[in-house]
Amino acid sequence: MPYVVERKPLTLSERLYFPQILAGMRVTLRHLFAKNVTMEYPEQRPAIPAGYRGVPTLVMDPNGREKCVSCQLCEFVCPPKAIRITPGEIPADQPDHAHVEKGPKTFDIDMLRCIYCGLCQEVCPEEAIFLQNQYSMTGYTRAEMVNDKAKLYELGGTLPDAHFKWDKKKTAAEHGNAH
Amino acid sequence: MISAPKPDLVTVNIDGREIAVPKGTNVIEAAKLLGVEIPHYCYHPKLTVAGNCRMCLIEMGLPAVDPATKAPIMDPATGKQRVNWMPRPQIGCGTNASPGLHIRTNSPLVKDCREGVTEMLLINHPLDCPICDQAGECMLQEHSTAYGRGYSRFVEQKNVKPKKTELGPRVTLDDERCILCSRCIRFSKEIAKDDVLGFIDRGSYSTLTCYPGRKLENNYSLNTVDICPVGALTSTDFRFKMRVWFLKETPGIDPESSVGANTTVSSREGVLYRITPRRNDEVNDTWMTDSGRALYKSVKAGNRLLTPTINGAATGADMALKAVRDLFTAGSVAVVGSGRSSVEEQFLTRKLADALKVSVSLVSRVGEGDQLLLSADRNPNVRGALVTGLISALPARKLTALAADIDAGKVKTVLTVGEDLTAAGLSAAQLAKVSVIYLGTHSNATSEAAKVVFPTLTVFEKSGTFVNQQFRIQKFAKAVPGPADVSDDLITLAELVAAAGGGIIPFELGALWAAIAAEVKPLATVTYANLPATGLLLDATPWAALPFIEGETLHYQPAGPAGATA
Numbered sequence: 001m002p003y004v005v006e007r008k009p010l011t012l013s014e015r016l017y018f019p020q021i022l023a024g025m026r027v028t029l030r031h032l033f034a035k036n037v038t039m040e041y042p043e044q045r046p047a048i049p050a051g052y053r054g055v056p057t058l059v060m061d062p063n064g065r066e067k068c069v070s071c072q073l074c075e076f077v078c079p080p081k082a083i084r085i086t087p088g089e090i091p092a093d094q095p096d097h098a099h100v101e102k103g104p105k106t107f108d109i110d111m112l113r114c115i116y117c118g119l120c121q122e123v124c125p126e127e128a129i130f131l132q133n134q135y136s137m138t139g140y141t142r143a144e145m146v147n148d149k150a151k152l153y154e155l156g157g158t159l160p161d162a163h164f165k166w167d168k169k170k171t172a173a174e175h176g177n178a179h
Numbered sequence: 180m181i182s183a184p185k186p187d188l189v190t191v192n193i194d195g196r197e198i199a200v201p202k203g204t205n206v207i208e209a210a211k212l213l214g215v216e217i218p219h220y221c222y223h224p225k226l227t228v229a230g231n232c233r234m235c236l237i238e239m240g241l242p243a244v245d246p247a248t249k250a251p252i253m254d255p256a257t258g259k260q261r262v263n264w265m266p267r268p269q270i271g272c273g274t275n276a277s278p279g280l281h282i283r284t285n286s287p288l289v290k291d292c293r294e295g296v297t298e299m300l301l302i303n304h305p306l307d308c309p310i311c312d313q314a315g316e317c318m319l320q321e322h323s324t325a326y327g328r329g330y331s332r333f334v335e336q337k338n339v340k341p342k343k344t345e346l347g348p349r350v351t352l353d354d355e356r357c358i359l360c361s362r363c364i365r366f367s368k369e370i371a372k373d374d375v376l377g378f379i380d381r382g383s384y385s386t387l388t389c390y391p392g393r394k395l396e397n398n399y400s401l402n403t404v405d406i407c408p409v410g411a412l413t414s415t416d417f418r419f420k421m422r423v424w425f426l427k428e429t430p431g432i433d434p435e436s437s438v439g440a441n442t443t444v445s446s447r448e449g450v451l452y453r454i455t456p457r458r459n460d461e462v463n464d465t466w467m468t469d470s471g472r473a474l475y476k477s478v479k480a481g482n483r484l485l486t487p488t489i490n491g492a493a494t495g496a497d498m499a500l501k502a503v504r505d506l507f508t509a510g511s512v513a514v515v516g517s518g519r520s521s522v523e524e525q526f527l528t529r530k531l532a533d534a535l536k537v538s539v540s541l542v543s544r545v546g547e548g549d550q551l552l553l554s555a556d557r558n559p560n561v562r563g564a565l566v567t568g569l570i571s572a573l574p575a576r577k578l579t580a581l582a583a584d585i586d587a588g589k590v591k592t593v594l595t596v597g598e599d600l601t602a603a604g605l606s607a608a609q610l611a612k613v614s615v616i617y618l619g620t621h622s623n624a625t626s627e628a629a630k631v632v633f634p635t636l637t638v639f640e641k642s643g644t645f646v647n648q649q650f651r652i653q654k655f656a657k658a659v660p661g662p663a664d665v666s667d668d669l670i671t672l673a674e675l676v677a678a679a680g681g682g683i684i685p686f687e688l689g690a691l692w693a694a695i696a697a698e699v700k701p702l703a704t705v706t707y708a709n710l711p712a713t714g715l716l717l718d719a720t721p722w723a724a725l726p727f728i729e730g731e732t733l734h735y736q737p738a739g740p741a742g743a744t745a
Contacts, residue, residue, distance in 0.1 A: 071309035072422045089419045092343060101342065102310040102419050125309045173339050 042136075053118045053131040056109055057156030058149070064158065065166065067128035070104035074120035074129055082113035083120060099169035107149040111137045130159060191280040206271040206282055207235055217284055218293065218322045220300075220408045221360035222272035225464045226369060229361050232300075234322065235271035236292040238283035240264035268292050290326070297327040303338040303383060304409075305355040313410030315423040319358065338383050346376075346388075347395035349415050349469055350404060357387055357411035363403035370466060370551070371399040387411070398549065401469045405455055416473070417453045426452060429658035430712060432645050433463075433471040434519060434638045436546070437556040438732050439647030440467040441713070444475070444639055444658040451475040451639060451659055459713045462651065462734055468552050477637060478659070482622045484634035486664045491627075496666060496674075502631050503594075504678040506614050507535065511591040513581055514539045515598050516569050518558025520668075521643025522652065522702075525560065526695050527672035527684065528596055529569045534681025540581055541574035542603040548730035554648055555728050562646035565722050566701050573725055577604030585609045592616065594675075597635065600625045618671060635668045636661040642688055644710065646717065648727070648735050653714035654707060 013019045039046065048054070061067050070087040088105030120129050134155055139145045147155070188199040193210050200209045207217045208224065220232035243252040243261040254261040262281045268288060274280075283289060301323060308314040340354035359378065364387075368374040375393045378385050389395055395403070404412045426445035431454065433440035440463035443455045454475055456467035477483075487499035506512070516528045516539045532539045541564055544557035564570045582605055584590045593600065594616040601607070601624035610628045617629035620637050640661035644654045661667070673686040685691050692706045701717050729737045 069310045070419075071314075072425070073309070076422070076424060087419050087421070099342065100310075172336055175336075 048133040048135070052133060052135075053116045055111065055134040055137055055147075055155060056114065056116075056118075056120055056129055056131050056152075057134070058107065058128055058152040059130055059156040059159040060153065061161045061164065061166075062158055063164075063167075065100075066103055066153075067126050067161075068104050068107065068124075069100065069102050069126055069128075070107070071125060073123045073125065077119045077123045079117060079119065080113040080115050082110045082115075084108045084110070099173060100166055104149060107152060109147045109152065111145045111147060112142060126165070127161070127163070130156065132156065189276050189278045189280070191276045191282065193282045194284055200276050202276060202278075204276040206237065206239075206274040206276065206280075209276050210271070210282070210284060215284055217271045218318075218326055219272055220318055220322075220358060221362060223362055223365075223406055223465075225466075226362060226365045226406075228272045229365060230270045230273045232296070232358065232360050233270060234293065234296050234300075234326075236268040236289060236296070237271045237274070238264060238286050238289055239269045239274060240281035240283075241277070242279040242281075293322075293326040294328045297323050298332070300358050301327070301331070302333055303355070304358070305337065307356075310419075311353075311356065311410040312413050312418060312423070313356075313407070317410060318408035340386065344388075345415070346412070347400050350395050350400050351413050351415045351418060352387060353411050353413065354386055356409045358409055359385055359387070360408055362406045362408065363387070363412055366399075366403055366406060367395070367397075370402070371397050373397040373399075376403070398469050398553065399466060399551065401472055402456070402466045405465070414453065421447060421452045427658075429656050430457060430654070431639065431658065432559065432647075432653050432655040433467055433552075434474070434559040434645070435468065435471045435557065436548075436552075436554045437559060437561065437648040437729065438463065438552050438554050438735070439559060439645050439651065439653050439714075440471060440552050441653065442467060442471065446639075446659045449659045451478055461713060461716075462647065462649070462653075463552055464733065466552060466733075470553070475639060477621065478639055480621060483662070484619060484622055484626060484632060484665075485662050486634060488629075488632045490630060496633070496671075499631050499633060500674055500678055503616055503675060506592045506616065506630070507679050509591060511589060512537060513584065513590045513593045515578065515581070515593060515595040515600065515603070516541050516564060517595075517597040518543065518561040518564060518574065519597055520560060520563075521641070522560065522563040522567060522646060523643050523688065523691055523695070524596065524668055524672055525564050525569045526567045526691075526699065527669060527676060527686075529567055530681050530684055531594075531672065531676045531679055532569075534676055534679035539569050540578055541570050542578065542598050543574040543576050543728065545576060545728055548732065550731050551733050554732050554735070555730050556648065559647070560645040562648065562650055562722070563644070563652075565725075566646055566650075566652075566717060567695070567699050573727065579604065581605070582609055585612055588612075594618075595625060596672075598625075599623045601628075618668070633671050634662070634665040635671065636665060640665075641668055642707070644707065647714075648729055648732070650717040650719035650722075651714040652702070652705065652710065652717055654710045 058068055070085050072085050075083045075085050085104050086106040088103060090100050090103050116131065118131050121131050137145065187202045189202045190197050190199050191209055193213055193215055196213055198209060198213050207219055207222055210217045217235045217237060219235040221229045222235060240262040243263045245252055251260045300319065308320060314320060342353050342355060344352040344354060346352050364376045367376045375389050375395050376387060379388050380386055401414055404414045425447045427447060429444045431442040431444040433442050441457040441459040443457045445453050454472045456463060456465055458465045486493045487496050488494060489499055489502050512535050514532045514537055516525060518541055528539060545555055546557045548555040590613055592614045596618045600610060615625060615629040616631045617626045618633045618635050619626055620635050626632050639658045642657045644652050646652045669686040669691065673684045676684050685694060688707045696703050696705060723738060731737060
């Protein structure tokens with residue numbers, strides 16, 4: 001069925017032409033003096049609201065220790081299977097890692113697969129993985145887009161931690177109901 | 180251990196539902212028959228009852244009788260015999276079925292008991308599930324979720340115990356996680372007959388330990404890891420390797436010996452991680468050997484054969500097949516089959532020998548049996564060769580007849596399916612006299628000397644069946660894909676049969692089994708698909724007179740004098 005577009009006859013002011021031009025100029029002039037709505041990206045960056053889900057990162061506790069124990073729950077929960085972990089054992093003779101036992105040998109997040117859903121942060125029992133403010137990931141190759149363990153810690157840095165789980169374990173070992 | 184089912188059935192009432200079970204059946208097992216779970220830690224169907232975890236507490240009642248006249252007391256309201264409920268709960272594992280026994284597994288008292296027991300067990304439990312290898316298959320985790328209170332009231336400090344004690348070469352103990360169920364102790368004493376484990380000290384200081392100067396190093400030590408309801412006993416090999424929820428489980432058969440222990444092969448994305456026993460009450464109960472669990476390592480071994488070769492140079496399968504066809508045309512071929520091949524491969528080996536019009540020799544492997552799950556006959560499938568008609572007499576340990584034939588110049592080509600001819604008594608000089616066609620998984624002296632080599636798959640990379648010492652045919656399935664250039668053993672053998680002029684034989688399991696059923700009488704009704712998971716017992720009478728090299732094992736008694744020699 002062809003749809004017939006109704007052509008309304010022009011009003012008097014429209015036929016006079018100039019009132020329409022002036023109305024258009026008024027809009028242009030108003031925007032000339034109004035506040036900018038765009039910004040000069042990437043020199044200027046927008047303020048990121050709290051709770052923003054950016055690039056997933058690994059964080060260290062305030063003592064600079066690795067929090068991740070490679071339980072692989074994030075790997076399990078990740079919907080696009082972007083996370084890949086090889087678990088490893090931490091030797092018991094490392095003094096600052098007393099009672100930790102396990103940590104990731106490798107930890108890769110493929111940012112070409114990541115959908116920024118934040119399930120990894122939600123599932124992490126050690127509060128070791130966070131989606132932080134970083135939102136722009138670029139690279140020239142596919143390999144560049146895979147964040148390895150070193151890159152993840154570099155992006156993540158240190159976050160405040162109220163628990164100090166390993167300190168508690170250490171204190172318990174030293175002062176607790178030892179055998 | 181549960182006593183064998185006796186004919187006298189008694190009716191018990193569990194949560195208002197009645198079921199007839201053999202007299203003396205454990206209440207946990209009786210409830211399982213009704214689909215009712217009674218949570219438990221220390222109880223294990225194949226071990227004695229210890230009754231120390233107290234998780235299986237139930238309410239129990241018996242029909243009321245008049246003490247003087249022994250007449251049943253009837254309840255006027257219902258018209259049935261009244262039930263006298265005991266005021267205190269009883270443990271389910273220590274309660275046996277008796278006539279008219281009444282059980283409540285979900286009353287408020289029972290629920291309260293379970294919450295209390297769970298809270299008690301969690302008091303000193305470290306709750307390090309994120310790093311615990313048992314997480315995902317941990318009974319404490321499951322029962323705490325299902326029957327626990329859901330929150331902790333404990334504010335004191337937890338006990339600290341050693342986290343990494345090596346009890347033996349393969350077992351590591353995390354003492355903090357132990358809930359003192361004593362399953363491992365009972366297993367070592369009753370099944371492995373190596374009583375090395377025990378508890379020392381009292382109360383919250385109780386610790387599992389080995390007898391001074393001894394180690395948990397018998398060939399069944401890893402079964403303690405399997406039956407540990409928590410992550411206290413862990414396999415040193417599997418420790419921190421992979422979380423169990425990633426593992427794909429495939430049914431397998433232990434190829435170590437003719438016992439044919441049922442296994443579960445766990446893999447993730449084509450990589451094998453561990454082998455654990457699969458329950459089969461007729462073969463291996465819930466146990467298997469440590470040596471059988473280590474076999475998965477052969478899949479990634481450095482000396483794996485990965486491509487067909489001619490005179491040591493890598494080539495394509497078609498070129499290798501062409502070389503074999505020339506050797507077959509020249510005639511004077513001898514075929515050496517294997518008691519390690521599956522029934523399907525042995526059938527195809529027979530077709531190959533038929534096409535070449537020669538008989539097949541097998542090599543027997545004999546080790547020492549341990550009267551449990553490792554038999555003297557270390558070939559998993561000699562019975563399969565008998566059933567398929569590949570051989571009619573038992574194989575010898577050395578290929579003396581073949582050696583004599585080679586020396587006499589009667590044999591120009593030897594085709595061997597997975598058997599190392601050097602190990603089977605042929606000298607290097609004898610091998611040099613003939614052209615060897617070798618089908619095998621790993622390189623050895625024979626593959627080095629072979630003219631043509633076809634790489635084959637390990638037992639984890641193919642599907643098939645073995646016939647064990649009881650003449651029970653059991654199937655195993657492919658757990659991981661084989662290496663890229665290695666075609667399925669059945670394809671290789673079917674192509675060899677075609678090269679020998681034996682016609683086209685299907686190599687796909689379903690169609691191949693139709694051919695096997697048509698030709699092999701004892702297997703007439705069998706297909707790979709319809710084989711039950713616990714195997715199918717074949718009629719062994721045609722071979723009853725053969726002097727099998729077998730001693731007693733867990734569920735097998737040799738027919739003749741025990742330990743008869745070949």
